[in-house]
Amino acid sequence: MKSKRNRSWKISMFAFLFAVLAVISIGCASADTIYVPKEGNQTIQQAVNNASEGDAIIVRDAYTGIKENIDVTVAYLTIQSENGSANCIVNALNSNDHVFMSLMCSKIT
Numbered sequence: 630m631k632s633k634r635n636r637s638w639k640i641s642m643f644a645f646l647f648a649v650l651a652v653i654s655i656g657c658a659s660a661d662t663i664y665v666p667k668e669g670n671q672t673i674q675q676a677v678n679n680a681s682e683g684d685a686i687i688v689r690d691a692y693t694g695i696k697e698n699i700d701v702t703v704a705y706l707t708i709q710s711e712n713g714s715a716n717c718i719v720n721a722l723n724s725n726d727h728v729f730m731s732l733m734c735s736k737i738t
Contacts, residue, residue: 660684665692673699673708673719680706688717696722701731 660683663676667689670676674697676686685707698721701708708729710717721728 662687664689672697677701677703677706677708682706685709687711688719690716692717692719696720697728698723698726699729701729 661681663670663680663684663686665671665673665676665686665688670679672695673686673688673692677699680686680703682703683705684703687709689711697719699708699719719728
C-alpha cells in the first residue's frame with residue numbers, strides 16, 4: 630500500500646514539474662531578426678514599427694541613398710548594419726532632427 634502511494638506521489642510530482650516547465654517555455658518569447666530592405670520592411674522605420682522588444686534589425690548593404698528620421702519606440706531593440714558602417718549610411722530626411730531618436734533602451738550600431 631505504501632509503495633503504491635509513494636509511486637503515485639512520484640508520478641504526480643513529475644506531472645506537476647512537467648506542467649510548470651511547459652508553461653515557462655510557452656511564456657518565453659524568442660527574439661526575431663528583421664532585415665531591411667525585405668518584404669514589408671522597406672525602411673528602417675517600418676522595421677521598427679514591426680519589431681517587438683528584444684528583436685534585432687539588420688540593415689543590408691543595399692540600403693543606400695535612403696533618407697529618413699527613425700523614432701525607435703521599441704525597448705531593447707538592436708539596429709545594426711549588415712557588414713559595417715562603411716557599407717551602410719543613413720541620412721536624415723529632416724536635417725534639423727536626429728537620424729535615430731531612441732525613446733527606449735536600445736542599441737544602435
